[in-house]
Amino acid sequence: MGYKIAVVGATGLVGQEMLKILYERKIPVSEIYAFASAKSEGTYVEFGDEKIKVEKATVDGISKADFALFSIGEEISLELAPEIAKRGTIIIDNSNAFRMNPDVPLVIPEINPEDLKNHKNIIANPNCSTIQMLVALNPLHKKWRLKKIFVATYQSVSGKGKDAIDELLTATSSFLKKEDYSPKVFPYPIAFNLIPHIDSFEDENYTREEMKMVRETHKILHDPTIKVSPTCVRVPVLRGHSEVINAEFEEEFTLKEVFEVLSNAPGVKVLDDPSNRVYPMPLFCDGKDEVFVGRIRKDLFEPKALNMWVVSDNIRKGAALNAVQILEYMINNK
Amino acid sequence: MGYKIAVVGATGLVGQEMLKILYERKIPVSEIYAFASAKSEGTYVEFGDEKIKVEKATVDGISKADFALFSIGEEISLELAPEIAKRGTIIIDNSNAFRMNPDVPLVIPEINPEDLKNHKNIIANPNCSTIQMLVALNPLHKKWRLKKIFVATYQSVSGKGKDAIDELLTATSSFLKKEDYSPKVFPYPIAFNLIPHIDSFEDENYTREEMKMVRETHKILHDPTIKVSPTCVRVPVLRGHSEVINAEFEEEFTLKEVFEVLSNAPGVKVLDDPSNRVYPMPLFCDGKDEVFVGRIRKDLFEPKALNMWVVSDNIRKGAALNAVQILEYMINNK
Numbered sequence: 001m002g003y004k005i006a007v008v009g010a011t012g013l014v015g016q017e018m019l020k021i022l023y024e025r026k027i028p029v030s031e032i033y034a035f036a037s038a039k040s041e042g043t044y045v046e047f048g049d050e051k052i053k054v055e056k057a058t059v060d061g062i063s064k065a066d067f068a069l070f071s072i073g074e075e076i077s078l079e080l081a082p083e084i085a086k087r088g089t090i091i092i093d094n095s096n097a098f099r100m101n102p103d104v105p106l107v108i109p110e111i112n113p114e115d116l117k118n119h120k121n122i123i124a125n126p127n128c129s130t131i132q133m134l135v136a137l138n139p140l141h142k143k144w145r146l147k148k149i150f151v152a153t154y155q156s157v158s159g160k161g162k163d164a165i166d167e168l169l170t171a172t173s174s175f176l177k178k179e180d181y182s183p184k185v186f187p188y189p190i191a192f193n194l195i196p197h198i199d200s201f202e203d204e205n206y207t208r209e210e211m212k213m214v215r216e217t218h219k220i221l222h223d224p225t226i227k228v229s230p231t232c233v234r235v236p237v238l239r240g241h242s243e244v245i246n247a248e249f250e251e252e253f254t255l256k257e258v259f260e261v262l263s264n265a266p267g268v269k270v271l272d273d274p275s276n277r278v279y280p281m282p283l284f285c286d287g288k289d290e291v292f293v294g295r296i297r298k299d300l301f302e303p304k305a306l307n308m309w310v311v312s313d314n315i316r317k318g319a320a321l322n323a324v325q326i327l328e329y330m331i332n333n334k
Numbered sequence: 335m336g337y338k339i340a341v342v343g344a345t346g347l348v349g350q351e352m353l354k355i356l357y358e359r360k361i362p363v364s365e366i367y368a369f370a371s372a373k374s375e376g377t378y379v380e381f382g383d384e385k386i387k388v389e390k391a392t393v394d395g396i397s398k399a400d401f402a403l404f405s406i407g408e409e410i411s412l413e414l415a416p417e418i419a420k421r422g423t424i425i426i427d428n429s430n431a432f433r434m435n436p437d438v439p440l441v442i443p444e445i446n447p448e449d450l451k452n453h454k455n456i457i458a459n460p461n462c463s464t465i466q467m468l469v470a471l472n473p474l475h476k477k478w479r480l481k482k483i484f485v486a487t488y489q490s491v492s493g494k495g496k497d498a499i500d501e502l503l504t505a506t507s508s509f510l511k512k513e514d515y516s517p518k519v520f521p522y523p524i525a526f527n528l529i530p531h532i533d534s535f536e537d538e539n540y541t542r543e544e545m546k547m548v549r550e551t552h553k554i555l556h557d558p559t560i561k562v563s564p565t566c567v568r569v570p571v572l573r574g575h576s577e578v579i580n581a582e583f584e585e586e587f588t589l590k591e592v593f594e595v596l597s598n599a600p601g602v603k604v605l606d607d608p609s610n611r612v613y614p615m616p617l618f619c620d621g622k623d624e625v626f627v628g629r630i631r632k633d634l635f636e637p638k639a640l641n642m643w644v645v646s647d648n649i650r651k652g653a654a655l656n657a658v659q660i661l662e663y664m665i666n667n668k
Contacts, residue, residue, distance in 0.1 A: 148635070152578035154567065155526055159415040167509065169524075176507055191574050192502075193617035194488055196629050196643045201608040205631045214634060227635035232642065233488065236570050238526050244486035244578075261496035274535040283527035289558040295530050297539045300548060301482070301561035309530045309565065 002030035003331065004034040006065035006089075008057050008080075009072030010034035010045045013162050017320035018069050025324060028290035029330065030074060033065055037072065061089040067330075069323050076330055085121035090330065092123045092323045096208075097218060099124040103172035106219050109325040110266040111138045117332060123326055128241055128318025129153050129209065129232065130216040135291040135317065136310045137247055140258060141221065144304070148227040151213065152244045155198060156282060159314050160185055167239055172236070186234065195234040208233055227316040240282030241314040248305040255298055260305060262293055267317065272296050280311035288313055289321055336362035337665065340399035340423075341604045342391050343364055343406030344368035344379045348428055353652035356380040359442075359658060362665065367399055370405065401664075403657050404428060409633050424664065426457045430542075433458040433518070433550060440553050443659040444600040445472045450664060457660055462489050462652025463543065463566065464550040469625040469651070470644045471581055473599035474592065475555065478583035482561040485547065488569045488576040489532060490616060493648050494519055499572055504569070520568065529568040539565055545657050548593040574616030575648040582639040589632055592640060598628055601651065606630050614645035616660035622647055623655055 005022065009015040015036070022029065024118050035043045035057040036285055044051040054062050055078060060067050070077050071094040078097045098104040105115040105125045108131055116123060126134075132153060138144070146249035157164040164185045171191035174181035183189050187197065206214075211232040218224040235242075262270050269290040271280045280292035291312040299305035312318060339356065342347040349370070352501050367560060368379045368390040378385040389395050391410060396402050396418050403426040404411050412431045419425055432438040439449040440458045442465055448456060459466075468574035474480070491498040498519045501616065505525035507514035517523050521531065533542035540548075544564040552558040570575075603612045603624040614626035625646040646652060 001443075032480070041357075047611065055389075126615075150484045150563075150580050154488070154569070172506060173510055176503065176510075176558065187611050188615060189617060193512075193615055194571060194576050194645075195615060196568065196576075196606070196613050197611065204634070205608050206634070207627065208584055211392075229484075229580050229633050229635070229639070229641060231486075232628065233576075233578065233643075235488070235528065236526065237528060242530075242567075244567065246484050246563050248566075270536070274531070274539050277521050277531065279530050281522060281527055281529060283523060295539065299561075299563050301563065305563070307563060307565055309527075309567075313400050 002028035003029040003031050004064060006033040006035055006062050006068040008035040008062055008068050008070045010054055011040040011043060012071055013158060013315055014071035014207045017315050018071065018194065018324060019045060019322050021316070021324045025328065027324065027328060033061070035062055037076070052236070058144065059083045063089050064075060065089050067092065067327055068200060069327065071319065074325045081122055082314040088121070090119070090121050090123070092125060092326050094125040094323055096127070098122050099220065101215045104186055106216060108134055108220060108322060109324050109329050110135055112220055113329050116326070125319065125323045125326065126216045126220060126239065127209070127212040127245065128159055128314040129155065130213050131318050131322055132291045132310055132312035133243055133245060134217060134220055135267045136262070136293050137245070138221070138306065139261050139268065140247065140274040143252050143261060144251040145146040145223070146226050146247060147250050150246040153230070153232045153308055154235045154237070154242040155232060156235065156239050156241055156314060157190060158239045159241065168236055168238060186239055190234060190236050192236060196231065198232045198234055210282070237282045239313060240285040240311055241313060241318060242282055243310045244307070245310055246299065246305060246307050248302060250304070254302055255296070258296060268293055270294065279309060281308065282311055285311050285313050287316065290318055336364035337400040338365040338398060339363050340369055340396050342369040342396055342402050342404045344388055344523045345370045345374040345377060346405055347492060347649055348405040348653040350379060351649050352405065352658060353379060353381045354630055355598055355650070355654050355658045359662065361658065361662060367395070371394055371410070393417045396424050399423050401661055403661065405653065408467040413458055422455070424455050424457070424553055426660050428457060428653055430461070430546065432456050433460065440550060441646040441660050442554060442656060443663050444469055446554055450660070454580040459653065459657045459660065460554060461543070461576065462493055462648040463489065464547050464554070464650050465656055466575060466625045466644055467547065467577055468551060468554055468580060469601045470596070470627050470642065471579070472555070473595050473602065474581065474583065475594060478585040478587050480555070480560050480581060481580040481584050483551070483625055484580040485565045486564045486578045487564070488571070489566060489576055489609065490571040490648060491524060491567065491571050492573040493532040493575065499649060502570055502572060524568060524570050527571060530565045532568055571616045573647060573649060574605065574619040575652060577644045578615055578641070579644055580633065580641050582636060584638070585637055589630070592630060596630070596640050601626035602627055604628065613643060616645055619645050619647050619663065621650065623650055625651055
């Protein structure tokens, strides 16, 4: 026995990783469907040793599934998901389309799986930068209550898909050969550069990426009073997002307690031994499931605050893995 | 008429930039001397159209100069500078050797040139990350008094010299060709990676680079009560350091006032027009004198705090230019 599962956006970076993780984690699958936009129709994707033919994403097609994991972009999610949900398929959507919808649970399984019980067939997967930040902070929040978060991100190009990875590689190669290269995916050259601009600009000159970190934190932790101050920056890294985080809590703690809590926290791996040069780095998180935490230090002036450095594979825990974990939780708690 | 000026560490990145800036800014030079470690003796460096023969750095040699700009590393500065200073040459030292010495002024000419009057022939140039942070923050501090600074750095490899630039280029090229490359300058591969470790680790698991930003801020602003919370990260960028800064002030301000103050601040250039994709980026600050400030926003929850993104050429304003500006100030205020 198993479930009919559809991956929608199956040819993208996240979609392919979803298929890989569904297989790796032995999710009980009776049928697997791969959907994508019209231009990928008829191509094949892998699921274990099988080749799956990609179908065009339609309401009728996707509604065959019990569960549909969407990672096909906000517009198509908005267009297709409501009708598919109405027909009884449970959708776990990786886009921004429904995240702030009060009828849609926004879930990190390590943090708020109980929110799943009120779903109306659409569940939202949070933004990659939010997921890794909160997986690292929530265990501390549960003990000492978060008051304020400053976060500066160092986001890899893979957050923008396969074309962005190609652009970084091609642009870098052109730079080394002193050839011209015109960026197409990013607004400026990303090779050997930093771009402090991810997603569109909203009010108050914050980007939508930054505002996602604020709003999603409030929704996931059920606490709109937590002060979040984010700045999001694109860096010339292929895969893995990194974050400098300063977190201030309501109550006092010792550094020893922080290490204890994080070492036992679900989904977290502490890599923190400076004298042996042990700290997380994006190059070494590729393909791994954990949120890696290092450079853990007390703030020098605020006794209730700490600094840390958090790295995770944005395509796995930041997207595909979190979605599959939601699915897993729902199957196990049916 | 002019001054006898020595550049000590003349073959390094900063030393060569010092020579370039001394020439560009038409510093009145009667004699120019180039000194370096023994291994560069007899090579040549450029000063305008002239070729200058490099001499081995010795007390006797350097003492011929009225002013000596040092950028030869902490150890040699500690060894040579005190005796040279005793013989009457005024030293402007770019290393960490004397920065926290109470007898040594630590000066950013836009901020605390008055500290120069108490010098005892040694003046220290601050750390690159500190300089660009304070050039951007001091004009605001003067109006609303800084209370707290949270800073995450994105530091280019050039801060570690020419070998580090070569290592990033070679490592990147090897990565693209899927060839192995063993890092020599950095503890880990820097190509397409981030390393949250600059300089050695001190107490409390802060790096020395991070502690410089704390201690130097207190010394330059004459205020040890300002809370500084730094995390320093090396990024795969060739030249130009970037910083995410959240600054909290004692008094209230409007965003309009912040733009006015920064637009009129010495050494600062505001690049901030998000709707037209205008913000600073390290790729475009190379060779420029200014500290570029953008992404200026009020903190979403703290009415007396703001976020900003600060970029500057670490070899120019972060090192060589600041040293030459100190020299210029001393010549003009003799």
